[in-house]
Amino acid sequence: MSASTNTRRGLTLADAGREFWRHPTPWLFVAALTGAVIARIAVGDWQLTDAVVPFAVAAAFPFLEWTIHVFILHWRPRRVGRITVDPLLARKHREHHIAPRDVDLVFIPLQSAIGAVASAVAIALLLFPRTGMGLTFLVVMLTFGLLYEWCHYLVHTDYKPKTAVYRVIWRDHRLHHFKNEHYWFGVTTPGTADRVLRTYPDPATVPASPTAKNLHAIDAESPAAVKR
Template sequence: MSGTLNNATLRTGRSFDLGKMNLRQLWVAYLTYPTILLYFVLIIASVAASVLAFAGWGPTLVAIVAVILVYPLAWYLLHRYVLHGRMLYKMKWTSSLWKRIHFDHHQDPHLLDVLFGSPLTTVPTIGCITGPIGYLIGGWGAAATAFGTGLVITCIYEFFHCIQHLNYKPRSAWIQRMKARHVLHHFHDEDGNFGITSFVVDRLFGSYYVDAKARPRSPTVFNLGYDIKEAGRFPWVMRLTGSPPRDRPDGARPDARS
C-alpha cells in the first residue's frame, strides 16, 4: 500500500490496511475515521448534558469510577459469549450483524474498516451498559457522565486495538505484551485473551495464555467455527460474503502456524 493510500482521509473513501501502515499513518486514519469522530461528538454532548443536569461531584466521580471498573467485565462477556458465540450466524435475521461486528474482523484482522464496530450497535450497547449505572448513582446527570466515560474508554480501546494490528513495534514493554497477547487471540487460539488493554478478567475466567506453547493452535481461529460445513447448514453469512469462509489468511500455506 502506498503512502497516498495509507494517508487516505474521509475525502477518498479508501480502506486502511493496518498491516501496511506506520504509527503516524494510523493517527491520520484514526482521527479522521467517521466512527471515531461520532464518538468525539457524543462525548462533548455527554459532557454538556452532565453539566446541565449536574449530579454533584461525588456522584459524578463515583459514576466515572464505576464505569471504569465495570467496562472490562462487560467487554469480556460480550466478546466471549456474544461475538464468539454461534447463535447469531444461525439465524438469518442476525447473520449480517454477526458478520459485520466480528466475523469479518477475524477473517481479515488488519482491515480497519471492520476493526471498528458499527455505531448502530456500539452506541446503544454502551448506553445500555453505562446509562443505568450512572442513573442509579446520581440520576440523569450521572447517567450522562457514565455514558461519556464509556465512550472515552471505547475510543481508548479502539486506538490500542489498532496498535495491536498495526505494522509497528511499540516502544513500551507493557504495550508490547498487550499486543502479543491479542495477536495470539487472532492467529493462534481465539478461545482466549479476549481483553484489549487489560487481561485481568481473562485471568479470572481462566482464558488467559501467554504464548503459543500454552495450548494447541485452533483450527477455527480465523473463521470462529463458521467453516464450510457450518456455511452449508447456515448459508446467510457466506452469501453476504460472496465466498466460502477462510480458515487461514490469504497467501498462507495450508500448514501455516502463528
C-alpha cells in the same frame, strides 16, 4: 506520503492517527462524548459519588469487554424455527477474524456503535438516582468506547509497541487472532478478566487453533452449517 516510505521508516502514531480519523465510529464517539461533557457541566450537581463512577466503570469494563467478546462477537449462528439468529456484530467479527488486516473490519459497525451510544444514554438517564451522576457515567463510558476503538485499531496496524502496557495489549490480541481464538478475550484490558475467568493461559501450553481465522469452522451463509 507514500506507503513505501511508511514501510521503510515504520508506521508512526501520527500515520496511524490519520487513518483512524478517516473512519466514522471514532467521530461518532467524539461527538457523543462532547455532547455528554457539555451536558454534564451544564447540569452541575457535583457530588462525591461522581468521583466513584470512573473507578466503578474501570473495574467493570474488563468483564463487560470479555462478556461481549465471548457471547456476542463469538456467537455461533443458531436456527430458531425458520429464523437464523446471527447478529450483525457476530457476522462482522467472523469477517474480522478472516481478514484481521482489513481496516474497515476493525471498527465497530456503525449501526452497532449508534446502538451502543443510544443504550449508554438510556442507562445514564434512566438507571441512575441523579441526572448528574448518570451523565458522569456517560462521559466515562464514551471515553472508554473511544479508547477501545483506538487500541483495537492500533493493534491491527503495523505500528510497533514502544511501551510495556501497549506491548501486552498487542501481544495478547494477536495471540487471540493468530494462535487460538478461545483465549485472550481482553482487548484494552489484557489479562484482567481473562485471568479471573481462566482464559489467560501460558501461550506455550496452547496449541494453534485451526479455526482462529474461521470461527466455528462454518460458512455462516450455509443453512447446513447453522447450529440448531
